[in-house]
Amino acid sequence: MIEQLLPPTMVGVERFGDAADAYLYPEEERAVAAAVPKRRQEYTTVRACAREALATLGAEPGPILSGARGAPVWPQGVVGSMTHCAGYRAAAVAHRADVLAVGVDAEPHEPLRDPGMIELLTVPAERPHLRELAARRPEIHWEKLLFSAKESVYKAWFPLTGLWLDFHEAELTVDPMAGVFRARLLVPGPVVGGVRLPGFEGRWLVRSGLVVTSVTVTEETVAKARRAELR
Known part of the structure; x- marks a missing residue:
């Protein structure tokens, strides 16, 4: 998996x-x-x-x-x-x-134990996005998926920076069909190969009672950020 x-x-x-x-x-x-x-x-x-x-x-x-x-x-x-x-x-x-950095995370695919945690995990822009995702695919516990994705983001971030990244310092958007997500950093991103990364891209999978997420940072990630800087 x-x-x-x-x-x-x-x-x-x-x-x-x-x-x-x-x-x-x-x-x-x-x-x-x-x-x-x-x-x-x-x-x-x-x-x-x-x-x-x-x-x-x-x-x-x-x-x-x-x-x-x-x-x-x-x-x-x-x-x-x-x-x-x-x-x-x-x-x-x-x-x-x-590969320059990687983060993987797995969680039981179930609702958050404390619904009040959603405010701790999300920035305001993510909350209507979660409602839209739930309307499209109600069988998925999107809050738990977002939690896992942010864990993967942090695990990829930390080796590049040596710094803490709070849940409120990245904004995620999730594609409910393609199994991918994007994290936009709300703080200055890591500088890799002379390029400051504005965010990370990741993948997700829900299967066998689990939600599993990953983020990988590669030379292509850096090249994409460099091309965006030149526009």
Whole structure:
């Protein structure tokens, strides 16, 4: 499922449950020494996904630790992202020469637990858009999809900036049929290749009780932003 949201230059691995054969390196063991069993299982299995994906790239096996704000620290020359939720774990990786940044996220496809969260997640322009989406395809929980998409946006943003991005600092528009979305940054975007990116584009999928989203930043993303600057 995850590979449907990624470009061909990326490797995605997913599991719909925890892996009995998954293992942790000593450094990773220390990172979750005080964690509850559920958190430890998620941490372990998602790293098993990441190691399998990294092996496909030809990367040497090793621990995958967390750096600033919990972002994974990938091997030299590799970019990646991991996600886990109830019943699902996934990782996506690529050579930095092919992909500049990536963010993936998965959530249970269900309504937000607290409807009041919608004000925390959205900017005013997104609220009528969500109502329009619900009218067109009422079978999809669009607020949860928007939450997941903003998580993917942040995961792609952070490695490029090292900065926090609030939910209110990006405005999303979603195509309900094509499975794509666009995030317009409401703060100065990251400068990549000498070009300031005005936003990100992503993809989404709802299947098997899950909503899964992805954002990838490539040289084509930079070229598109450069062409827009020259107009």
